[in-house]
Amino acid sequence: MGIFGEINVEVEKSPEEDRLSLLPALVTIGIVVMGVCWAAFGIFKYGVWVNNGPGGGFFSAVAGIGAASLAAYEFFFSPVRARPIGGKSLWPAGAMGLAILSIPFLGMVLSMSVFILLWILVVEKKTWRQSILTGVGAGVALYLLFGLWLKVPFPQGLLLELLQ
């Protein structure tokens, strides 16, 4: 297959596939936008060729133009292929986002322990015993490995400061 591959004929898709094919299309549009921005900044702001050599914008311009043009080709001429991903796939990102937000209050170790505990209990619907054992075990392991041995300065959190 060459760089531009073969152009496939669009096949009939189910409504579910139609809905899902929006995501790859959005990803491709995002790449086009990013490529155009990088190319524009590279050419007009940082300079493509400066003092007999590549300027600060040379690689941005080359890569930006390359990415934008190939992604545009992809968008218009290549069939959008999608696979079912389900609504739950982004749950870990959302839940972890909340856990990270709680770090200034609970500290890194406690936030991560609570995240594991609640995930196993609420999302995975395991028993309290399993959830607590895993959450606490992971917290202790994190503290021993990173906090004590490797001396990583984890955020302590307001809660610990108040208790102290």
Next chain:
Amino acid sequence: MDILQSLLSGFATSLTFSNIFAALVGAGLGIVIGAIPGLGSVTGVALLLPLTFQMDPITGIIMLGAVYYGCMYGGSYSAIMLNIPGDAPAVVTALDGYPLSKNGQAGKALFTANISSFIGGTIGIIMLTFMGAALAKIGLMFGPAEVAALVILALCSIGWLLGDSPRKGLISTFIGIMLSMVGIGLAFGQPRFTFDSMYLLNGISFIPLVIGMFGFSQVLEMMVNRVDAAGLMTKLSLRESLLDRSEVRRIIPVSLRSGVLGNLVGILPGAGATTGSFLAYVLEKKVGRHGAEMGTGRIEGVAASEAGNNAAAAGSFAPLLSLGIPGSGTAAVLLGGLMMWGVQPGPMLFQNSPDFVWGLISSMYLGNVMAVLAALAIIPFLVKLLRVPPAFMIPVIAVVCVVGSYSVNNSMFDVWFMLGAGVIAFFMNVAKYPVAPLLLAFVLTPRLETSLRQALDISRGDPSIFLGSPIAATLLSITLLFILYPMISKLVKASIKKKQLAK
């Protein structure tokens, strides 16, 4: 003969109970540190350097050497088992290692990684022993033009390497180049694409990016394919993990080829283990019997990457010892250790401190043996670890990703960045854009930018500098061949078909 005698005297110095024990402890610690995402060999050696202050210099350097080797072994574990490369060179290992793991062959992938790491490391140390000084001189022949040509060769191989669609591979490569532009440019000192954020002034941190794009996106993927994941876990057993004779025969020639190439790349200043493992993988993909299937879960892919990586690690010692120039970040930390013990690496080192140098070289043999023994011993435990059901794996891996990305710079910005990179990589996977070319381009481009600028500064903008140097010209010719080969072979095949039809 002199070299052999010196090496034997080095072994006489290094083979004591305390040194062997130090090597074993160092190898074990190195494997653990290397396997933790976010902590590579630089961190491992830097963390343990202060511990060796109180030791005898020979024992200290033996321990650090073993830590270095242990880290190189451990880096592949999280790449193979969790699709989270422990360090940059392990990105290439993940390409075949994780698919093998998904097919229920994690044990085979781990054995392959260990055995080929050992072979690659041994090749590197043997070459260092007998040709250290000569190798370092070859390394010095690589100026900016030659390094630029080498990186261009590596970059041009990426797009053709991965994914169902070479076009999408190329797009991914371009995204990697664009992301590598973020931060203060080395050539001009101007901030680029920082969006006025002080966190981006130093550029995008590689480890949070790689943890997000490989590791966290994998967590999201496990939510989708959790039934498959649960099914494959039950297939694992230690007996099924062992390599049979035909598999050993498959990986040995690959490891030997990759070891020699990786070692030669490792001696180049600044080229590093990532370029070594990547070029070894590309070579295997081009010349290997099963090259076309690499990337889908072939032990040859794991063997090429790991042998190249470990041989390059040993290669980086050649310029360090012979010229006092560290060939990698870890070698730079070790240089600090050597100077701390009052040893000045450079051309006179072999004359002034023969005991120390040969003790160090012999300790590398010792460290490599200890690391492979420790690595093989823990495979049964790792295999058991993979049996943990996804219900527990998902939150635990997510937490490992957060902690790993935080511990690189102790920055919450890196944690958020990792999370965002994970979600974007997941969307890219859904849209079938391969992520690995992005990461490899991200690592290689800054080196290309600096070398290209330096080369053209030297020649005052005259591009003939790339043709005037035989090394650069050869590398660029190979690049051109790489690019044109698919088109030429297509044309040749078409003309043969036409002739056959005409007959």
